[in-house]
Amino acid sequence: MTAKLKNHSPIATQPAAFATLWAGFGGPSVAAASRPTRVAVIGWGNFFNHIHEQTVRDLAAAGRLHLHTVCVRSADTAREIGERFPPFRHEPDYRAVLADPNIDAVLIGTPHNVQAQIALDALKAGKYVYVEKPMFADEADTGRPTERLYNEFVALGDIARDRLAVGLNKRFAPAYLDIKAIADQHSGLKHIHMSIVDDAWRWGAKYPPGFLLWLDVCHWFDLARWFTGSEVARISCLSPRHEDSLAMLHMRDGAVVTIFLSGNATMDLPKEELFALSGQRVSFRATDYIELEVFGGAQPDRRRYAANLQSGGDLELLRAINDYGLEAFRRIRRVQFELFNKLATAPDAAQEKYLKRNIPNFMRDQGWRGCVTNFINAVAERRAIGAATYHDAYIAYRLLESARKSFSSNGTFVEVPA
Structure with missing residues (x-):
């Protein structure tokens, strides 16, 4: 039975103190260097x-x-x-x-x-x-x-x-690290669907139309390559309106990746879901980096991941997510959505400041902390960083160029140079 959310107020009146809590959370640790x-x-x-x-x-x-x-x-x-x-x-x-x-x-x-x-x-x-x-x-x-x-x-x-x-940080998201580790033991991922929907129409008003494709899709182009260990052979992209896109990537190893991207949704909807199937029929469903279900194993496998602490965030909200998982997170999303709507008709500077420090999308461990922590550890150890490189960022940019060409030709597949 799913636990009910109790003893945790979805919205606290004031942000909790957080000065040095959770030090080092979310990334690998190393012995202290001779100096910071x-x-x-x-x-x-x-x-x-x-x-x-x-x-x-x-x-x-x-x-x-x-x-x-x-x-x-x-x-x-x-x-x-x-x-x-x-x-x-x-x-x-x-x-x-x-x-x-x-x-x-x-x-x-x-x-x-x-x-x-x-x-x-x-x-x-x-x-x-x-x-x-x-x-x-x-x-x-x-x-x-x-x-x-x-x-x-x-x-x-x-x-x-x-x-x-x-900062292609999603490679360091704990849920995605687990997916890749398990899938690599079962002939790798062969079919991936990534759904990304949020309220970019609200927070991205300062950007020109079509910004979500060039600003954010680099993450999922990078994940397609990282998850499959293969390069993109050709790509198709359709866009029925600004900030809505559907991309299909044919990988050189035969895998297929689809990306459903929209900035025309609302805050109460889960932003990211990933569905993936391995070569040996082990499959995965990850929701908002908080829960992962693995299907096809000897035993049911459902995993929950700790929430991410946003700077100035309310620790009570994170405790609720850590205790009750997606059920709590969905309730938090809904409450925040309703409070943001109220601000439009009844401005409240203190409430607005609090809400901006507790954006639901930033409460999910998308790998930011792990990515930066790994970087600092690498510097201390004077070793190669072992993260996404400038070459990965450039490939993501070139894939964006190909997606634009496809979009301008009504979704025709565009060959990607090797």
């Missing part, structure tokens, strides 16, 4: 604030990271960040950050149009680099031909391959 990895954050915007800040705080509390420098243009933004962290250096010019020999690694959270160039400059300056996705973008956005920029990374050889990680 000295890190500079270049671009501390809304996404970094909500997603990576808690991981930085936890790694610092565990003695594995020292926040040395924050590179943002605004002194007010730096002061605001400074209220939540021990003293750090504020430097508005990223070139000055890269010239500092006391910095071991940089976390790049800037807008997409400058991510690749800053990452390239950081590698040339001898830094380890973590750069958010998508990394590569159109020449119209960056001012540089994309292929030429990619070739500059290629020219750096092992340095670019081993010292740079791209």
Whole structure:
């Protein structure tokens, strides 16, 4: 019988204190280095604030990271960040950050149009680099031909391959790591369907029409390659309206991957579901990174995964998810949806601040924490990072180009160069 949600208020009146709780949660641990990895954050915007800040705080509390420098243009933004962290250096010019020999690694959270160039400059300056996705973008956005920029990374050889990680973090999601590990023991995944639906119409109003395809689909193009261990041979893409897309990928090993992407849904709907079948009829259903069902084994196999702590998030909500799984998470989604709707007619600054610190999509462990933790561990151990590389990000960009060509020709399959 499914446990009922009780003794946990879906919405607390105030966010709980979370200063150093869950230190190191969500990623592999290593023995403490002789000193913490000295890190500079270049671009501390809304996404970094909500997603990576808690991981930085936890790694610092565990003695594995020292926040040395924050590179943002605004002194007010730096002061605001400074209220939540021990003293750090504020430097508005990223070139000055890269010239500092006391910095071991940089976390790049800037807008997409400058991510690749800053990452390239950081590698040339001898830094380890973590750069958010998508990394590569159109020449119209960056001012540089994309292929030429990619070739500059290629020219750096092992340095670019081993010292740079791209935030294609879903490879580190615990549920997806389990799927891949089990599937690889049963002839790999042969048929995958990924459904991604959310309320991008609400949060993405600042972006041009069609943004969800170029901003987010890189994740699922990357997962298609990572799950199957194969490259894409050809791709088809249809889009009935802005922010709605259906893509089909034929992999070179014969596997088929479909991606259902929409930004025209609402917050109360589960955002991500994955259905997959292996070569030996073991199949999988993962829902919002919180629950995974594995079918075809000797015994029923249902797994639950811990929730993700968003910076400033309410620990009571996470405890409810951890105790009651999807049942609690669905109720939280619905309550948040209703409260956001009320804000449209009855603005409440305190409530809005609280809700933005407790977005349901950010409560799921999509691998952000594991990806960044792995990066910091790699820097401390002076080893290859072992995450998505600049080459993976470039392939995702090239697949986006092919998807656009298909879309413009009414879904005709487009061959992807080997």
